[in-house]
Amino acid sequence: xxxxxxxxxxxLLIRPWDMSDGVGAGCCGGGSTKGLCINPTHxxxxxxxxERDDWDPLARVYLALRENLPSDVDLEIVDPRNxxxxxxxxxxxxxxxxxxxxDAIKAVLRGxxxxxxxxxxxxxxxxxxxxxxxxxxxxxxxxxxxxxx
Amino acid sequence: MPAIIVxxxxxxxxxxxxxxxxxxxxxxxxxxxxxxxxPAHEFADGVDYVPTNKHVxxxxxxxxxxxxxxxxxxxxxxxxxWLPALLWITIGTIFAAGVHDFGSLVVSVxxxxxxxxxxxxxxISRRSRxxxxxxxxxxxxxVNAVFAVVIGNLxxxxxxxxxxxxxxxxxxxxxxxxxxRTRSPALVPSIxxxxxxxxxxxxxxxxxxxxxxxxxxxxxxxxxxxIIIMFIYTFIASRLPVWLLLQPRDYINSHQLFIALAIxxxxxxxxxDRIVAPALRDNLxxxxxxxxPFLFITIACGAISGFxxxxxxxTTSKQLAKETDAxxxxxxxxxxxxxxxxxxxxxxxxxxxxxxxDWEELYPDFATASGGAVGNFVNGIAxxxxxxxxxxxxxxxxxxxxxxxxxxxxxxxxxxxQRYIVQEIATIIGWxxxxxxxxxxxxxxxxxxxxxxLMPGSTDQGFAFGTLWRLFGTTNQLTAGLALAVxxxxxxxxxxxxxxxxxxxxxxxxxxxxxxIIQLGQFxxxxxxxxxxxxxxIILVLALWLIVEAVLRxxxxxxxxxxxxTESGDTAADLDRGDGQQ
Numbered sequence: 001x002x003x004x005x006x007x008x009x010x011x012l013l014i015r016p017w018d019m020s021d022g023v024g025a026g027c028c029g030g031g032s033t034k035g036l037c038i039n040p041t042h043x044x045x046x047x048x049x050x051e052r053d054d055w056d057p058l059a060r061v062y063l064a065l066r067e068n069l070p071s072d073v074d075l076e077i078v079d080p081r082n083x084x085x086x087x088x089x090x091x092x093x094x095x096x097x098x099x100x101x102x103d104a105i106k107a108v109l110r111g112x113x114x115x116x117x118x119x120x121x122x123x124x125x126x127x128x129x130x131x132x133x134x135x136x137x138x139x140x141x142x143x144x145x146x147x148x149x
Numbered sequence: 150m151p152a153i154i155v156x157x158x159x160x161x162x163x164x165x166x167x168x169x170x171x172x173x174x175x176x177x178x179x180x181x182x183x184x185x186x187x188p189a190h191e192f193a194d195g196v197d198y199v200p201t202n203k204h205v206x207x208x209x210x211x212x213x214x215x216x217x218x219x220x221x222x223x224x225x226x227x228x229x230x231w232l233p234a235l236l237w238i239t240i241g242t243i244f245a246a247g248v249h250d251f252g253s254l255v256v257s258v259x260x261x262x263x264x265x266x267x268x269x270x271x272x273i274s275r276r277s278r279x280x281x282x283x284x285x286x287x288x289x290x291x292v293n294a295v296f297a298v299v300i301g302n303l304x305x306x307x308x309x310x311x312x313x314x315x316x317x318x319x320x321x322x323x324x325x326x327x328x329x330r331t332r333s334p335a336l337v338p339s340i341x342x343x344x345x346x347x348x349x350x351x352x353x354x355x356x357x358x359x360x361x362x363x364x365x366x367x368x369x370x371x372x373x374x375x376i377i378i379m380f381i382y383t384f385i386a387s388r389l390p391v392w393l394l395l396q397p398r399d400y401i402n403s404h405q406l407f408i409a410l411a412i413x414x415x416x417x418x419x420x421x422d423r424i425v426a427p428a429l430r431d432n433l434x435x436x437x438x439x440x441x442p443f444l445f446i447t448i449a450c451g452a453i454s455g456f457x458x459x460x461x462x463x464t465t466s467k468q469l470a471k472e473t474d475a476x477x478x479x480x481x482x483x484x485x486x487x488x489x490x491x492x493x494x495x496x497x498x499x500x501x502x503x504x505x506x507d508w509e510e511l512y513p514d515f516a517t518a519s520g521g522a523v524g525n526f527v528n529g530i531a532x533x534x535x536x537x538x539x540x541x542x543x544x545x546x547x548x549x550x551x552x553x554x555x556x557x558x559x560x561x562x563x564x565x566x567q568r569y570i571v572q573e574i575a576t577i578i579g580w581x582x583x584x585x586x587x588x589x590x591x592x593x594x595x596x597x598x599x600x601x602x603l604m605p606g607s608t609d610q611g612f613a614f615g616t617l618w619r620l621f622g623t624t625n626q627l628t629a630g631l632a633l634a635v636x637x638x639x640x641x642x643x644x645x646x647x648x649x650x651x652x653x654x655x656x657x658x659x660x661x662x663x664x665x666i667i668q669l670g671q672f673x674x675x676x677x678x679x680x681x682x683x684x685x686x687i688i689l690v691l692a693l694w695l696i697v698e699a700v701l702r703x704x705x706x707x708x709x710x711x712x713x714x715t716e717s718g719d720t721a722a723d724l725d726r727g728d729g730q731q
Binding site for chain 1: 193194195196199201202204205208209325328329331332333334335336337339396397399400403404407
């Protein structure tokens with residue numbers, strides 16, 4: 001933990017927008033079918049919603065990281081449109097590394113790329129999701145941790 | 150009175166509500182436990198169940214609950230004066246919506262993040278599952294019908310909005326594809342998308358599109374042609390993958406939501422507009438609906454909206470990292486929607502007219518007031534934007550685009566979700582053809598709202614927003630009543646005082662049933678509206694059904710409590726699994 005009580009490190013997984021959660025369409029339209037499904041054992045009604053099956057690659061990376069990172073690492077999946085959270089979080093993490101505001105602004109602008117993995121403000125992977133083992137290796141390396149045996 | 154003072158006072162009351170009342174709920178009623186292992190941790194799968202920072206969850210939750218509905222209701226309800234509308238929004242947000250959104254989130258978290266329909270089935274009775282589906286079916290039917298009319302009316306009144314709304318679709322897809330193919334960061338393209346939309350607003354304002362010729366050749370009113378176009382569009386959109394159309398559009402719209410809120414409140418601050426509407430109208434024209442019960446179903450979203458329980462229990466509850474985060478996410482989500490309703494009241498009581506006489510010309514009777522409500526909101530927001538230096542005509546097109554965008558994305562998902570509900574109901578009653586055929590289910594999903602939007606008499610002033618809107622309000626309040634019943638049963642089973650939940654629930658159900666009974670007589674007597682009698686009767690039956698189910702369950706619980714049972718038969722093993730529900 002940091003002196004302020006926050007997590008020692010922050011890893012952000014930028015959710016690829018085609019694996020995005022529900023649709024924030026406003027009152028009486030928002031959310032996804034998860035709020036309505038009362039009969040999850042049948043699948044006819046789930047067809048065509050582009051949900052679960054498409055998300056598995058991100059889920060595998062998330063679970064692998066969760067399994068292989070210390071508990072003081074804050075691991076978050078964040079929607080790329082959530083600039084109100086991402087911009088200050090990335091800037092704060094970059095500044096915490098002792099880097100200047102110029103670097104912080106660059107990281108904010110370039111960081112939340114498609115499927116990016118951002119460790120303490122710095123992007124270690126983007127453009128496509130790496131294999132789970134590769135993701136673990138990249139993140140642990142960025143955090144200065146020993147590779148998983 | 151200066152609008153800014155009203156805004157500051159209401160925001161202050163919201164702050165007090167969050168600080169004190171939500172704390173009372175968190176400690177005494179819901180008894181949040183920071184050590185409770187939430188479903189996000191217990192079932193973490195990286196897909197549905199993901200422990201998430203509370204600010205991130207709030208962002209998703211708020212953009213999923215806030216939209217056009219909290220704009221429309223208050224814009225109609227100031228007909229009775231701005232003070233009753235404002236009081237209901239403020240008191241409703243603090244003592245009803247906050248309790249409801251927060252409570253449905255907590256109950257879901259305590260029951261393995263199950264949604265409110267499943268919980269109703271388990272906590273109240275098995276029959277409640279069907280009740281839930283039917284209420285949502287009619288809720289979505291009315292939402293889709295009313296919002297189609299909103300869009301049709303605004304396209305006719307503000308033809309400058311046509312180009313930006315329709316070109317927003319390829320713009321959104323292009324930006325989405327750009328991000329997808331180049332794998333670039335989303336921030337700059339998102340900003341480009343919003344700027345692109347505003348350029349389109351300027352273009353549209355200079356090149357308005359009217360379809361009078363097409364409508365004449367079809368022998369239809371232009372509004373009706375737009376409504377048909379919208380249903381064709383939403384039917385096609387509901388067949389496309391979410392990521393192709395809805396997500397990119399939603400990217401732009403979620404930014405629009407914050408920009409519109411900022412323009413409203415900064416515009417009010419800069420312009421120092423004064424409220425010219427009467428605080429309480431004492432000269433209501435003969436035949437006006439009574440403030441009781443109609444105010445409380447005219448403003449549903451913005452004071453309390455049952456649809457929020459679907460979002461709370463559908464996605465948000467699966468992402469809470471700590472149970473104590475429910476207070477911030479759930480209660481503040483309600484406050485956020487209340488702020489949007491506040492903006493609507495300010496727009497139609499201060500922005501839309503310069504004098505009392507001008508205002509009374511816009512709200513002479515209920516039919517004119519309700520029929521013109523959305524237009525009044527658009528003109529009010531335009532006045533606030535004009536305070537910031539935006540040319541008035543351009544500002545009005547901007548405000549129209551904001552409302553249409555919200556209404557259109559709500560229809561996009563509304564038709565999609567309705568198709569899903571049709572398939573759920575078909576599965577239960579064994580209609581396999583409908584359950585498996587997306588096209589057929591989609592056609593059924595749009596048939597009833599399309600009929601309601603175009604039925605004989607639908608072009609009368611006050612039909613869509615004076616009649617259909619009130620029916621929508623009743624179904625939305627019924628959904629809230631169902632969710633509150635689930636929360637009340639759970640709190641009672643825990644041996645805690647459910648008064649904070651029972652009070653808004655009883656109030657909502659009384660207002661809803663009262664309004665439905667009055668409307669039944671009105672529909673029966675009115676020429677061309679008798680066709681709404683069956684719809685009103687069905688919703689009334691659903692309301693009575695809900696009351697009976699809730700009373701039966703509460704009576705059982707009271708008997709059990711007297712007998713010394715506080716957990717309603719839960720076994721220790723059940724409790725170990727979470728909250729004793731399977």
